[in-house]
Amino acid sequence: RLGHASSAASTTSLMLAQACYELGELDNAARYLKFGLPHITDHGVVEAAVAGFRVMIRGKARQEGFEAALDACYECEGVRRDYGPRLALMLLNEYVWLTLRHGRVDKAVEATGFDGSTFRNACLAVREGQWEVYDLVSALIRTRILIATNNADVALRIIAGALAVAARSGRRAIKVELLVLRSRAEVAAGRQQRAHRTLLEALSEAMPLGMVQMFVDEGPALQSTLNAVMPMLMQLPDIDAAFVDTVQPVPPPASDACGEDDGIAAGEVFSRREIQILKLLDSGLTNEAVAERLFLSLKTVKWYLYTIYPKLGAKNRTGALAKARKLGLL
Numbered sequence: 001r002l003g004h005a006s007s008a009a010s011t012t013s014l015m016l017a018q019a020c021y022e023l024g025e026l027d028n029a030a031r032y033l034k035f036g037l038p039h040i041t042d043h044g045v046v047e048a049a050v051a052g053f054r055v056m057i058r059g060k061a062r063q064e065g066f067e068a069a070l071d072a073c074y075e076c077e078g079v080r081r082d083y084g085p086r087l088a089l090m091l092l093n094e095y096v097w098l099t100l101r102h103g104r105v106d107k108a109v110e111a112t113g114f115d116g117s118t119f120r121n122a123c124l125a126v127r128e129g130q131w132e133v134y135d136l137v138s139a140l141i142r143t144r145i146l147i148a149t150n151n152a153d154v155a156l157r158i159i160a161g162a163l164a165v166a167a168r169s170g171r172r173a174i175k176v177e178l179l180v181l182r183s184r185a186e187v188a189a190g191r192q193q194r195a196h197r198t199l200l201e202a203l204s205e206a207m208p209l210g211m212v213q214m215f216v217d218e219g220p221a222l223q224s225t226l227n228a229v230m231p232m233l234m235q236l237p238d239i240d241a242a243f244v245d246t247v248q249p250v251p252p253p254a255s256d257a258c259g260e261d262d263g264i265a266a267g268e269v270f271s272r273r274e275i276q277i278l279k280l281l282d283s284g285l286t287n288e289a290v291a292e293r294l295f296l297s298l299k300t301v302k303w304y305l306y307t308i309y310p311k312l313g314a315k316n317r318t319g320a321l322a323k324a325r326k327l328g329l330l
Contacts, residue, residue, distance in 0.1 A: 010039035011048040018051035021058065022173070024212040024246050027303045029055050046083045050090040057094045058217060063310050066102040073098065089123045089137055096141050101219055105148045114145050136162055136174050143181045152188035159185065176206045177214055183225055184218070192228075199229045203247070204236065212246040245273035270311060275329060277304050282321050282330045 013036030020029035033055050040052050053076045061069035073095050079087075092111060099107040113120030124138050139162035146155035159182045166175040179202035186195035199222075206214065215222060226247065233244065270278075273294075280290045291301045305317070312327075314320035324330050 010036045010042060011045050012036075014040065014048040014052035014055075017055045021055045022213050023210045024216070025303065026059070026062075026213075027306050030059060033059070041079050046086045046090075049079070049083055049087055053087075053091060054094055057098060058213075061098055061101070066098070066104075069098050085123065086134065089134060089141075092121065092123050093137050093141050096144050097217070100144055100148050101217070101221075108145060108148065112141060112145050114149065116149070119145070132165065132169055133171070133174070136166055136171060136178075140174070140177060140181065143178075143185065147181065147185050147188055150188070152185045155185040156182065156189065172205065172209065173211065173214075176202050176209075176211055179205065180214065180218060180222065184221060187225060195225055196229050196232070199225050200232055203229065203233050207240050207243050210240075210243065212243055215247040242273075245271050247271075270308070270329065274304055274308050274311075277301065278308065278321065278324050279330055281317060282324070 013032045017029045017032035017036060020026070020032060033052060036048070036052055037056065040049055053072075057069050057072045057076070060072045073091065076091050076094075095111055096108045099105070099111070111121065112124060119142060124142060139158050143155045143158055143162075146152065146158070159178050163175060163178050163182070165171075166178060179198055183195045183199040183202065186192075186198060203215070206212070215226065230244070233239070276294070277290055280293060285293065287301050287305070288298055290296075291298045294301070305320075309315065309320055312320045312323040314323055321330070
């Protein structure tokens with residue numbers, strides 16, 4: 001009975017970890033992940049395994065960098081055979097996201113077997129009717145590769161078909177991700193105005209769901225389009241200010257001080273809320289006072305600090321404020 005209870009709790013924890021991650025609640029996601037990972041091979045539920053590995057890989061990328069996340073991908077391969085082709089496809093999706101996010105197009109192309117016209121990896125074979133999500137995730141992978149290899153028009157054709165399937169089947173999260181990728185493909189194809197409309201649609205779909213992390217995870221590839229769309233988003237009724245704060249990146253000013261010796265990742269970005277919290281802390285306020293000033297919970301303020309410190313390469317408030325001043329953020 002204890003074994004069954006542990007497996008059930010692990011399944012729930014891993015699904016909650018992914019939900020928290022997509023909502024941008026990274027501290028809660030880490031806690032659920034810590035509980036669920038030790039039992040990830042016990043329950044046989046592929047969706048739970050996918051959720052756990054996704055949060056683990058993306059969390060590693062965010063906090064420890066590319067190499068640590070890449071090692072995590074390789075570790076996941078060890079349990080792939082326990083779940084079959086569905087997990088293999090999902091892990092390939094995370095690997096492609098990771099390698100492209102860090103500019104390693106060569107690794108992503110090699111993993112998918114893309115030769116300029118076809119994908120030779122068996123995971124990407126179309127399997128219509130077998131598992132609907134399979135074809136949608138395959139479309140995500142192929143689209144990312146095509147955008148990265150300057151095949152935006154082909155990517156747009158694939159996305160068109162996948163969006164129809166996602167809408168028909170009610171796969172809202174995948175629909176949002178496909179819209180994000182369509183926006184990127186439209187930018188690559190020189191269709192800026194269409195890209196703006198598409199991204200606005202993606203944001204409008206994601207906001208009621210609280211799905212913020214998907215936009216953050218796209219990184220610099222999405223930043224200029226986000227900047228252009230934000231004024232239009234702010235004009236929508238019932239705007240969620242917290243959602244806007246999280247998805248809208250604010251780049252630190254160019255400065256010779258932002259180098260590898262400072263431990264600050266090149267191209268790192270900060271949300272408006274993160275800058276606001278840093279400024280209040282710099283004025284001498286405690287965490288509790290910051291929470292009261294911004295009408296946030298203390299837990300939320302601590303979560304923001306949890307995301308700010310790694311971005312600045314700092315381990316505590318004093319170090320974070322010192323580096324923020326050096327960058328001209330304060």
